[in-house]
Amino acid sequence: MNDFWTWVRFAWHNCLRNLRRSLVTTAIAMLGTAAILLAGGFALFTYDSLAQASARDTGHLVLGTPAHFAQDEDVPLQNGLDAVAALRGTLLADPAVRHVLPRVAFSGLVSNGDKSVVMLAQGVEPDSEFAVKGPFLTVRSGHLLESDAAQPQVMLGDDLARSLKAGPGSSLTLLASTTEGAMNAIDVVVTGTFTTGVPEMDKRAVYTSVQVAQQLLVTQRVSSLGVFLDRIEATEAARERLAAQLPQLRVQTWEQQAVFYQAVRGLYNRIFGALGLIIAVIVVFVVTSAMAMAVIERTREIGTLRALGTLPSQLLRSLGLEGMLLGGFGALAGAAVALAVSGALHIFPVQMPPPPGRSEGYPLLIHFSPTLYVLTMLGMVGLTLLASVLVARKTVHMPVVEALAHT
Structure with a gap:
């Protein structure tokens, strides 16, 4: 030395x-x-x-039917999930799971009476969605959705609201194909506008509640369940446990969903x-x-x-x-x-x-x-x-x- x-x-x-x-x-x-x-x-x-x-947007895990991840739907929620309440109870029994949020994804038209624009809509649980995910969008005007509202409510992307000349308090109509293939419409009130930071999304994005989305589509199904864990490092272990527990369904991680x-x-x-x-x-x-x-x-x-x-x-x-x-x-x-x-x-x-x-x-x-x-x-x-x-x-x-x- x-x-x-x-x-x-x-x-x-x-x-x-x-x-x-x-x-x-x-x-x-x-x-x-x-x-x-x-x-x-x-x-x-x-x-x-x-x-x-990415994990905040979709959930650390995304639970759906195998067809939901592998096939395109002919009608809305063709590959959706049934018995959501029982599934949520099973998922919440896992010690790593903190929240389970349902999501109804659908497309259609949103109209102000004079003009109709294509929309990409999400049905969410207002109280849980914005509390669990945190600031995943920026409110430009108005306020977030209310879970106990007397009238059906929506939030519009900033550019979509500008295209429809709509703002907080405006009345609009949502039109979409039901799960049976028929057309349905529902009148809604705009509670606020938001931006996701992606202009192309802001031109089409609409948020409403799961109940309003199911009423419009005439179904009790949801597209998928977003599973939020106590920490992101627990993702793979939780995926293996839940996949073994629910073999009839498919569990994907946030990384599999995060193409960007x-x-x-x-x-x-x-x-x-x-x-x-x-x-x-x-x-x-x-x-x-x-x-x-x-x-x-x-x-x-x-x-x-x-x-x-x-x-x-x-x-x-x-x-x-x-x-x-x-x-x-x-x-x-x-x-x-x-x-x-x-x-x-x-x-x-x-x-x-x-x-x-x-x-x-x-x-x-x-x-x-x-x-x-x-x-x-x-x-x-x-x-x-x-x-x-x-x-x-x-x-x-x-x-x-x-x-x-x-x-």
């Missing part, structure tokens, strides 16, 4: 011999580490935000993976160049040490430790910079522009992951060690006479 620290001190003094070159190499390692940590932290923040939003999440994750993995590879290549080239210059300058010194009995492996260890020290200090400094930037974004918020297909931006935050920090720092040290060893290997094995004669 004492011998090891002697070599470390020897490598440290060698690093100080050309301070400017060492500082440049350390700075490159620092910037590379900081860039990887900030990019990786941003990707992790994006993944976590999208995962939470999967697409963004795949894209970000490729982008940030390529970015990390480019940074690693830059660091390797910079360290290789710096160590190559150091080795060339010290070729006669290496020959002298070899003549005095120093083994090639010992010289290789010393030069490798130099690279490790430069990479290690650069990695520590880069981690400190990444932590400082992450903290500053919490104190001084930065708003990102709306992504494609959306109308609202989001805060720029960097997720802190101990695993990411440890792996990145170890990777940086490993890269600098590898670059140093590869450069020095030929010189330390050079014949002593050639090394001493080098100019």
